[in-house]
Amino acid sequence: AQSVSxxxxxxxxxEAASLELGCNYSYGGTVNLFWYVQYPGQHLQLLLKYFSGDxxxxxxxxxxxxxxxxxxxxxxxxxxxxxxxxxxxxxxVNARAAGNxxxxxxxxxxxxxx
Amino acid sequence: NAGVTQTPKFQVLKTGQSMTLxxxxxxxxxxxxxxxxxxxxxxxxxxxxxxxxxTDQGEVPNGYNVSRSTxxxxxxxxxxxxxxxxxxxxxxxxxxxxxxxTDTQYFGPGTRLTVL
Numbered sequence: 001a002q003s004v005s006x007x008x009x010x011x012x013x014x015e016a017a018s019l020e021l022g023c024n025y026s027y028g029g030t031v032n033l034f035w036y037v038q039y040p041g042q043h044l045q046l047l048l049k050y051f052s053g054d055x056x057x058x059x060x061x062x063x064x065x066x067x068x069x070x071x072x073x074x075x076x077x078x079x080x081x082x083x084x085x086x087x088x089x090x091x092x093v094n095a096r097a098a099g100n101x102x103x104x105x106x107x108x109x110x111x112x113x114x
Numbered sequence: 115n116a117g118v119t120q121t122p123k124f125q126v127l128k129t130g131q132s133m134t135l136x137x138x139x140x141x142x143x144x145x146x147x148x149x150x151x152x153x154x155x156x157x158x159x160x161x162x163x164x165x166x167x168x169t170d171q172g173e174v175p176n177g178y179n180v181s182r183s184t185x186x187x188x189x190x191x192x193x194x195x196x197x198x199x200x201x202x203x204x205x206x207x208x209x210x211x212x213x214x215x216t217d218t219q220y221f222g223p224g225t226r227l228t229v230l
Contacts, residue, residue, distance in 0.1 A: 004156070006156075009154065034218075036221075042223070043204065043221045043222060043223045044157075044206075044221040045221075046218050046220075090156055090157065100162070100164070100208055101147075101162060101172065102147075102157075102159065102219060103159075103173075104156035104157040104158070106155055106156045107156050
């Protein structure tokens with residue numbers, strides 16, 4: 001079975017700082033990778049996803065993530081955060097052999113101070 | 115399209131009570147699933163369905179039942195609520211592409227359940 005780990009539980013930043021959230025998964029087969037965001041009081045929304053092709057994926061709101069297969073990683077980045085990026089971020093993995101089932105990491109709470 | 119809808123938004127139960135969390139989607143998605151969200155544990159899959167009449171267990175199925183009589187609806191039943199089931203519950207759906215590939219899952223707004 002696959003598992004997902006997110007290295008940081010909480011991150012506090014100032015506006016305009018750069019953000020990088022780590023995500024590692026354990027699964028030897030082909031995977032699809034996702035980052036979801038949950039703004040306070042809201043449901044999960046897709047930030048970006050990787051299925052195949054260019055390992056550098058660009059998503060909404062200036063976020064990007066890089067899939068490094070050799071490191072089993074899919075880290076999320078944003079060069080300059082805004083107060084509105086305050087949210088909880090979840091990395092998720094779908095093993096292609098497992099159909100549609102997603103396995104989520106524990107989440108990282110990001111607080112951006114104005 | 116309304117997307118994925120869930121009712122109720124909030125619910126308080128006493129231990130031993132039963133209830134059904136409702137989930138509906140109007141996107142004609144074949145795949146639907148239920149997750150629970152607990153602090154520090156991300157979302158964990160409870161049950162899922164790949165189409166009407168077909169359901170299967172996820173990672174944490176104990177204490178929950180599901181059925182899928184139509185493509186649109188996927189209710190989650192708690193037969194005898196326990197405090198350990200206090201959580202936020204999310205329903206999700208996706209197209210469920212053939213060949214084992216997945217499409218993006220769309221999440222509902224969640225139901226916050228407290229069991230006393």
